[in-house]
Amino acid sequence: MSIRITDSVTWVGKKDWELRDFHGMEYSTHRGSSYNSYLVRDEKVALIDTVWQPFAEEFVENLKKEIDLKEIDYIIINHGEIDHSGALPELMREIPETPIYCTRNGARSIKGHYHQDWNFVEVKTGDRLSLGKKELIFIEARMLHWPDSMFCYLTGENILFSNDAFGQHYATEFFFNDEVDQAELYQESIKYYANILTPFSSFVRKKIEEFVSLNLPLSMICTSHGIIWRDNPLQIVEQYMEWADDYQEDQITLIYDTMWNGTRRMAEAIAAGIREAKPEMTVKLYNTGRTDKNDVITEVFKSKAIVVGSPTINRGILTSIAAILEEIRGLEFKNKKAAAFGCYGWSGESVKMITGLLGECGMTLINDGLRTLWNPDPASIARCVEFGKEIAAAVD
Ligand SMILES: Cc1cc2nc3c(=O)[nH]c(=O)nc-3n(C[C@H](O)[C@H](O)[C@H](O)COP(=O)(O)O)c2cc1C
Ligand SMILES: [Fe+2]
Ligand SMILES: [Fe+2]
Structure with a gap:
């Protein structure tokens, strides 16, 4: 033709x-x-x-x-x-x-x-x-x-x-x-x-x-x-x-993976906290284990801040989170803020590890992150909501 x-x-x-x-x-x-x-x-x-x-x-x-x-x-x-x-x-x-x-x-x-x-x-x-x-x-x-x-x-x-x-x-x-x-x-x-x-x-x-x-x-x-x-x-x-020109919309994107849904519950509570503090902010959640990575990257591109979560597995992080962070590192996004979260059972390295990787991606870290022992109880959920408010406050 x-x-x-x-x-x-x-x-x-x-x-x-x-x-x-x-x-x-x-x-x-x-x-x-x-x-x-x-x-x-x-x-x-x-x-x-x-x-x-x-x-x-x-x-x-x-x-x-x-x-x-x-x-x-x-x-x-x-x-x-x-x-x-x-x-x-x-x-x-x-x-x-x-x-x-x-x-x-x-x-x-x-x-x-x-x-x-x-x-x-x-x-x-x-x-x-x-x-x-x-x-x-x-x-x-x-x-x-x-x-x-x-x-x-x-x-x-x-x-x-x-x-x-x-x-x-x-x-x-x-x-x-x-x-x-x-x-x-x-x-x-x-x-x-x-x-x-x-x-x-x-x-x-x-x-x-x-x-x-x-x-x-x-x-x-x-x-x-x-x-x-x-x-x-x-x-x-x-x-x-x-x-x-370091494009941004009024959006915060939560990116996580989870084995038993504890880290997902944290993500949802953090999102609720962000929404409570800044109702005008678009908040989107993506489980990287279930979402096309290029679609997630498009949402990262639009975001002022990203909040990245993984439970600790074998003293590290889930591979879909490692993969998306590698993608984000290579794309050299500018002028974005970030924080980490995740559940753990004993040694709990994931949050510190993600925080380090976000730093290597050139993100401005909002805080040291939030980790929850095992599956979040009501008190931990309340902490996640507060954490969400803290993130919202750090994003103009
Ligand atoms: C295969 C496997 C390996 C794990 N390795 C670790 C570990 O090295 N350190 C740790 O603190 N917790 C470890 N955990 C415990 C998880 O972090 C814990 O179950 C957490 O609550 C899971 O969060 P999730 O519900 O978001 O999957 C491991 C769990 C599984 C299933
Ligand atoms: Fe081409
Ligand atoms: Fe090309």
Whole structure:
């Protein structure tokens, strides 16, 4: 299938309705994804990005229906990751001499993946490639989200091809942002930012400021995953600026796991205390043993504070809590507060351990945490409620 986007741009990508996990099991894709590839036709023809390797054959077959492959003058690879470069080996078997435009790091990552010495043309920010009446302008986008990432901009049509930035893992029968369910689109966009782009927020801010200062008119943003932003494309740019600015809502999220529900009862009592002290605060509870970790991370992203609980097991913590804390550590959230809680039976190390890990995650600790011997009794529940109030008081 191919879809005409504008007079000169045709979508030749792949919708992957079945995808349920991405980056191995690192990212859940409840709504599938798409790998967007674009054919740009002027006097010269450029292909921008390809698709994930399992769809390589289908991609090349489809592309042949759209154009004689020999008519493709340039291949642009904005990012070497396999979900976009994966069809290159299949394609290059047919047109081995066609130049591949990418950043210096792009040439390295593509060679690193496919071990082929294709005809690479390394480009830098501001370099231009004439297609005839229109031009492609390249903009390096280092660490958005790999060292090799870049954008390119098509003059005349005023389209930014942003690759992973501004994307979503979202398969839909539609192609444009104004055609889809807005709540679904928002949810998939914020999840994508929270789980993939958070550590690179300072790069996001700088890149957007740089792009805005170029004063290029913008009629569309063609991403490499999900929909194309055509209705007010600046809305996602402005949204990224907000998300990149240590984004927070009035939310406190409790994250816990439990063996016999004692730590869950603590969580519920702490939540009640927070609500009592600050009724306007959104309070959400997630058992990490039962919840998709990327959905939990999206809630952490939105939170001013997180309260993390685990019972002590074998002088340590439950593995789902260890796992989510490792995830949180890597994402380098800024400007968030935190505290720990949990039940124990004898040695009771979990709360101290979680508190230490939250510190390593760069969280500001509200207190030393709260632990409860065995299953909480009414007095311990009352202490949890007070603990919740203390947390609410520490969060503006
Ligand atoms: C397999 C297992 C190992 C445990 N190891 C420890 C331990 O090393 N130190 C400790 O203080 N309590 C330990 N406990 C006791 C639990 O922390 C205690 O039962 C607690 O109340 C459970 O909280 P929960 O209801 O939230 O699961 C262990 C319990 C189990 C089932
Ligand atoms: Fe990527
Ligand atoms: Fe991607």
